[in-house]
Amino acid sequence: MLKKIALAALLSASALAAHAAELKIGASNVPHAEILEEAAPLLKEKGVDLTIIPFQDYILPNTALANEEIDANYFQHIPYLNEVLSQNPSYKFVNAGAIHIEPIGIYSKGVKSLKDLPDGAKIVIRDAVADQGRILSIFEREGVLKLKDGVEKTSATIDDIVENPKNIDFSTQIEAALLPQAYQNEEGDAVVINANYALGAGIDPVNEPIAVESGENNPYANIITVREGDENKPEIKELIAVLHSKQIQDWIKEKYKGAVLPVSE
Template identity: 50%
Template sequence: MKKLFASAVLALSVTSLAACGSSGGSDSSKEKEIKIVATSTPHAEILEEAASILEKKDIKLDVEVNDDYSLQNKMLASGEVDANFFQHTPYLKNAMKEDKSFDLVSAGGVHLEPMGVYSKKYKNLDEIPKNGTIMISNNVAEEGRMLSLLQQGGLIKLKEGVDAVSATKKDIVENKKNINIKVGGDAALMPKAYENEEADAVIINTNYAIGADLTPTKDAIELEGEDSPYVNIVAVKKGDEDREEIKELMKVLHSKEIQDFIKEKYKGSIIPVSK
């Protein structure tokens, strides 16, 4: 009887150990996941390309598309997503000034979308007539960027020492043609304003230009240079930039495969970066 009891205990112990070993193996092989929200073009497209590479590393990239700029940082700060990909550092800094609850950082830059001026009436900025109108979006974080583009094209001159991040219309010290710089609606509405010829020229973000079948390098009458500080970044909660999955995501986004994908798909309209 004692031998039978001992055998039963031994069998139970072996079964328990086997179960524990099986459970441990399952946990160690469990697929990791990053939930990221991004604007549709080109951000989500780039992420979908990266997803197949990350899958080989047992990391699932769950991409949620949302083209509303006002929601993405809120989604990240609330923990609804692990990261977002739609903005540049000046936009993020401005967002954190406006909402002190945001504690977000850049995990790294991915690409530059050169902003452009588009017109159905004129082939270059020199042709814009006196008292002409140029429409810009109501994106305060990019006001200086848009004004710097007009300065680059020779339409206006900004106060010395003012950069593309901090400039406002108050910093315009020269406007020989008396150009009316009209503030329109959201950045997403600028292609429609261009199509409807609501101004002599319209400044459009590259992601919205591509979405409207415009090719910046061909269709823009003035295009932002490569020295722009407005590199698009992946943003995360502070501290999450050190997470293994986030580091792997950035490695993939900086890889030759993704950089070649960006160059080929967007034909130079979007410039990949590796930092």
């Protein structure tokens, strides 16, 4: 009987290996690739072989997805994806599932709070219109500027500022990957850094910012992006299920100590 059970288990494992699906996913190094690496063994048990392709910027992962060089990418939030799709009508991408939130932080070596910013302060932010609303919302929450009444926060831009008593100047010409360097070099009175780049540069995104956005009801969850129609593939559904599993969510909480917040569904 034991021999029959062992043989059945062996045949089952062989069948799983023979029919293993392959997933090639483009991801930012931190935390996206790290989360996928943690999920890979669990996916392997489900019959999905995961290959992670690291990317250093926010342009090439979508280019690679459009060119079918990868099956999915994991680095962007929905407002950024919507901006990309509006600029690239040929891209037919959809959100397969929200995985985590990286609360964005504002860093300064010269002041302790946004209210302490000097008149004419220079604020360095990344070169993406999609992030302007989330950044400006932090400044508005802290009472240092006001946005136009009724403006949708996820689509707000610098042009929607109606009150700016400190004459704050937002500099929008720098790539996201260079923001930590700008902060260390004190290139502005404050620098807004995405949590993944802060983590990658050894900057503490929980305790070091002078202001940080709330994770509650946050619309900037990082998602798994796929080509339209692929969201229904069994291997993509398995990926989302594993990333939403308690094991991975608990790992995210323990690993990143609040710098990265898991999304359960």
